[in-house]
Amino acid sequence: MSALELENLTLTRGRRTILSDVNANIGAGEFIGVFGPNGAGKTTLLHAILGLLPPASGTIRVFGKPPGNGTALAGYLPQKHASTGDLRLRGWDLVASAYEGLRWGPPLLGARGRQEVAWALATVEATGLAERPLSELSGGERQRLLLAEALLGKPKLLLLDEPLISLDPRYQQAVVELIKRIQVALGITVLLTAHELNPLLGFMDRVLYLGHGRAALGTTEEVITSEVLSRLYDAPIEVLRLAGRIVVVAAHGEVEAEAHRHDA
């Protein structure tokens, strides 16, 4: 069964068309890297898969079901977490707050809830971190707790929005390896948006590249070519392969996308 089917999908925000007539079929257990320039619609696509943004036309199916009900099947790690920065609370309470956090009533987890939180923390190898104050964690350590939140409810599909952003390169690699281990161990499907291809090479099964409202899905070799990217960017693009790394360069000399580090 497909984990995710996009059929003639068009997404709009206000009057702006973000994606138009996109088709993609992602199998269960695949690790997909989602790329594209800023504003290409990576976050918008994840929101639509979560059911937060209804399609302007076309359909989305998450394990055969329309989104909305899909939120239980999909775990989500949102981009930008300014708020958890300087809280003098332990990580456990952050992760526990996301366990059935929608329900009204007192914040009592019960034995099953505590077990689930402990399981999620163990899965992201953060059991020790959970007892330390959030204000004293590094960006990478915090990212692991947010990943644990995404795993609550044992989703079959993980949507990770820029989990590598603002991490230093060494820690980026560690986070990618952790996500890969989790994906293999739990047999789940992962969609991960990122700015840089290289940290994910060798971990992704396929690449979903967005640009100018269009999308291309395939292996790195199929998609990261000057022909496909020139079409998506609507401008001439060169793709260079150097010592196992990929550098994407705009033909008019300006270094683009992966060659350029976006720290925003």
Next chain:
Amino acid sequence: MLEYDFMRTAFEAGTVVAIVAGAVGYFLVLRELAFAGHALSHVGFAGATGAVLLGVAPFWGLIAFTLVGGIGMGLLGDQLRGRDVAVGVVLSLSLGLGVLFLHLYTSYATQATSLLFGNVLGVSPDDLRDMLGLGVLALAFLTAIARPLIFATLDPELAEAKGVSLRLIAVLFLIVVAVAVAEAVQVVGILLVFALMVGPAAAALRCTLRLKSGIALSTVFAVTETWAGIALAYVTDWPPSFWITLLSAVVYALTFASPLLPRTVAGHAWTGASHE
């Protein structure tokens, strides 16, 4: 001192108010809304003095205004972020209106003092009944919204993606804050609400990293400070509000000095090793 009715009533009223203020205050500090709580009490001043002018009990005018102010703040939500000046203007306008209302109603000079600085020794059994009822209501309401409130406070981005309405939670929470502020004013007055709503909670946040222990500790601090404040007032004949504010400040200051809190004081010693 418990042989006097007014002292027993004062202790009972103080206990009710401190439990509500301690629990609600913890979330207030966690959500970085301390200034909003301060502003709400000032808005209440115009309501309380206006009520006196109309011949209504000041408590009901107070709570009506704090509720309207709280709901308004919740609806404005993120638009209030960084608008300290706007909040400050409304705050001083409310105090100004209160002064006008008091001027028009000339016979009660003591009314102003007890509203501004509290008068827990003057709480009547009828007041106590109202305060108890509202306090129980506020705590029940807080318990009912606690789960999504904590989720929305600690991880707003994820909570919103999961379908929690951040604006609804903000409004519901500020309704609880409005009631808690109106109650706290009965004990420490409009100007000293910080002492009960923020002091104990801020101290609790420095003492424990656990959320539920933090709520409990904040309540324990608030109740202890209130009891000790009333008792010291009885012994010294100085105002209870003075003693409560002093104890609140002392407890908060102690959390910076205590060697019993290694995570707070020596926390930096072991963060160094933890960075990748």
